[in-house]
Amino acid sequence: MRFLVTCQAVRPPEQSMPGDRVLFQPELDTADDTTVAASLCEVRPHVIISATTPSSAVLRAWRDAMGAEPIAVVRIGPSRQPEKRGLPSMEAEPQHARLPFDVPLFSVSGPSSGAGAPADPEEAVLFRALAIAERFVQEHRAKRDRATAVAPRSDGERESVLVVGAGVVNLVTAHTLLTNGYRVTLMDAGPDPRENRPWNHYGCSRGGGNARMFTLTEMDDYHPRHTDDADSNLVFDRSPEQLGWDIRRDPAAVAGDQAWVQDFKSPPRWLTHAYNHDIFGLNRRSGDLWKEWMKEQPHIFDGLHVRHDILRLYQDEADLAASRHRQDAIGATLALFGPDAVRERFPALARARHDAFAGAIMVRGFTLDVHRFMTELVDLLEAGGAELRFGQRAERILRDSADVTGVLTESGVFHRDHYVFSPGVDGGTLLGDTGLAGQVHGVLGCWTTIPNTTQPLQNSLKVARRGHIAADANVTVGEDESGRPALMIGSGYGWTGADPRNIDERKLESIHAAVADTVELLFPDIYQSIGGREGLRRTEKYCVRPWTASNLGIFQTARAVSGAFVVTGGHNTGGFAQSPVIAEAVLHALRGRHHPMHTLYHPSRMRRALGAVPDSLPA
Ligand SMILES: Cc1cc2nc3c(=O)[nH]c(=O)nc-3n(C[C@H](O)[C@H](O)[C@H](O)COP(=O)(O)OP(=O)(O)OC[C@H]3O[C@@H](n4cnc5c(N)ncnc54)[C@H](O)[C@@H]3O)c2cc1C
Known part of the structure; x- marks a missing residue:
């Protein structure tokens, strides 16, 4: 180009x-x-x-x-x-x-x-x-x-689809496909989310805290935005203590990790500005789809503690000013508050430390209990006749020359018309021959939960702390796993490289400590009442987000013998937020129609734009 x-x-x-x-x-x-x-x-x-x-x-x-x-x-x-x-x-x-x-x-x-x-x-x-x-x-x-896509079948049979990976992205996709007439088989190597197994038995969506947020900036581009912002190009070269993201225990464990970092650093600013615009465009479309879905099927969302309108708090004035411009430009701003107005209007924040926030912006968005949402979707899939295969790992993609013919598992081969994969951070070996191996890395985030009882917070928060390890935190109003009113706090970035288990416990601890520091900053009374840091440890956990070097998601399509083979993933901080638009793009792909996501998240987008610059991207 x-x-x-x-x-x-x-x-x-x-x-x-x-x-x-x-x-x-x-x-x-x-x-x-x-x-x-x-x-x-x-x-x-x-x-x-x-x-x-x-x-x-x-x-x-x-x-x-x-x-x-x-x-x-x-x-x-x-x-x-x-x-x-x-x-x-x-x-x-x-x-x-x-x-x-x-x-x-x-x-x-x-x-x-x-x-x-x-x-x-x-x-x-x-x-x-x-x-x-x-x-x-x-x-x-x-x-x-x-032009090379296979035409959908014309024998009058309902088309069948094997959906591999049952995180929130593919659950929303599976639900969309089922309601559009496909015969769905859902397969996941992990347990059924309804079984309530320990958090570390699950993928990112079910393994982390039971809270996720939609805002118009939820999925974002994390490249430097300005020439004087060069530090953000170094996040993968620094540990959390140095305000970077590298949390790997063994930096030499995976050979391709550094090439991936190089890919992150490669795109010129004009291209990352285009990425940012496109990611926000897809957030917006997803927001419209969420709105329609909540209107058309309110019963799905009834018990999910949906909270609308997010209060964004900023500790740093310059950060607040820059964010105001950004939120205004995408039509997200609902109201502005100075620090005193925040304490007055939101009594739960009245006792926050004096330097906790320089001001706030109320923006469009919502939060919900993602674990109940996943449970609800699995129930709906089961009730709609989908075949559920939990505890079953897809081992290998089978092909006849280039076309996908089936998926090999321990208990046999699955043949379907279409295949839709969204394996989160665990797709490495499975996606070996798709050109996507090594493209999705892990960036973990930490969670903790505190009670929301004395002067309950009503709006979920997004907390920006420039120059802090927990630079961005989501505080979600909902219920803990036992049904008590609670705030779920999720924050932090810990890059694991291609191996999501390559985690240095000491560095992980520094992210947990930073999240605890944010709790103490905003809710000092609650922090004291639960016994400070030791009390918080009881609810601490983490999960690993799928992340790409481009910061875009991945949307790859190929031919299956009688349909399409689709891989999606890597949606950094917005896999939940973008799940409806991802489902829409999958549906279009299975019907042989174009959707903007097919181009914008094409895994070769950067290579095509820049020629041979990054070596590790698929051609
Ligand atoms: C602290 C934190 C806060 C976050 N907050 C938000 C938020 O507010 N809003 C938002 O939009 N996003 C948020 N995210 C990001 C979001 O959680 C992720 O983008 C999303 O959960 C990814 O979902 P997924 O379905 O792609 O992957 P996963 O949930 O990881 O699902 C992938 C599934 O694939 C299965 N699998 C893998 N390999 C195989 C195989 N070979 N065979 C069968 N199954 C397989 C796994 O078992 C897993 O269940 C947050 C992330 C973190 C860490």
Whole structure:
């Protein structure tokens, strides 16, 4: 993929352009047609980012030079007013017009004011144009790949699907598939979530605390957002004590760990800004789907302690200001509170330490009891006739040349029309021949539970503590496992590398201690009443989130003999939040239809955008 910027109005950013993927030739802005055409034939860019529209003669020469490759023009308009962009969307930017030789024209009219847009207006407009260019070429590639999908069966039988992995992502998918007429078999190596086994027998969704949150930023991009934010590019090189994430006991245990970190560091800032926009677009779509689901089937959510409207607390003023901009830009803000107003309006926080928060933003979102939610979904699947196979591990994917023919387990081979895998952090060996082995790493987070009785908190919280090990904490209002009113606190990032069991107990302890420190900061009375840190230990646990180097999720499709083979996963801090839109994307894949997630979470997205830069990504 190659982009040529011929616009004098934007200059190359100093640090963010790798290799030769984005070329700058501003002199072409005022050059004659012959010079421009010669340059395009030599450079062979897929997209020109320009202040002017190329002439027909130039377009003809460029079109001929590119053969079957997609080409487009992104025109940067003269306006220096911030461009009023809508809320982040998962949909591609609409084309402004079609130029001669069927070349699409997109238009960007001025600096972008979107969530996380760079402060420098020239950089913002360039990043926006590059994001449009990248999406255009990626969509074209996705369309080309789609042509190979197997047509759904036409013999009138209900199509069958084997769903492997019964975490929250695949449970929502399995429920969606069942209600859309598929015959579902659900398989998980772990126990039935209804059995209430010890937390460490389960995957991430059932193994952690019984609380999850949806907000419009729940899944996020964790690359540096600004050039002066370089420290966040080093999180995998530092231990929690150094405010990093590396929690591995044996750093040499898995050979590919460092290549994965390199992949994390590889993408230029324009691309990670595009990732951020796309992740937020998918969060938004998921939010709409959650809303519809709660409206159409309220009985599913009745006993799940659903709490709407999340109070985001910020300890640091600069952090609060930056977040205000971000929350406003995505339409999440409901209200703002100064520190005194927080204590007054939310009595449960009245006794928080004097420096606990500089202010707060009430945002759209909700929390619920994820363990009961999973139980409810398994009940619904069973009642709807799904075949449940808990305690059964998928050992190997069987193929006939490239097409998937079945899944091998200890008790035999399962043949179905379709296969949908979402194995969390445990898919390593299983996904060996999919090109995805080693792509999903673990980032653990810690949990603890405290009573919510004396002056009960009513709204769930998101707590930001810049420069603290527990930098982001979710505090969820609900019930503990015994049905008593409680607050579930989940926080911290501990990178395990590809092996989710490669955990240094001492480093893990430092994250638990940081979570305890947040409890003491916000709820000093409760902290004392339960016996301080020792009291908290009784409810401490952790779970390991699936995470990718790109910070995007994974959505991979391949052919099965009589249907589709789909792998999803790696949704970092938002697997629960995005589960409805993931289910929607799976349904589209099984029906042979396109969904934006297929392109945006394509595991080769970064390789395609940057050429051969990161070595460990699937081609
Ligand atoms: C502290 C913390 C707080 C979080 N808070 C939030 C939040 O508020 N909102 C949010 O959206 N997200 C949150 N997350 C992230 C979220 O929990 C995860 O993204 C999500 O649970 C991942 O679900 P999953 O279904 O992909 O994986 P899992 O829940 O891990 O499920 C994968 C399943 O696959 C099974 N499996 C694996 N291999 C095989 C095999 N070979 N055969 C059969 N089965 C197999 C496993 O047994 C497991 O049950 C949080 C994470 C942490 C750590």
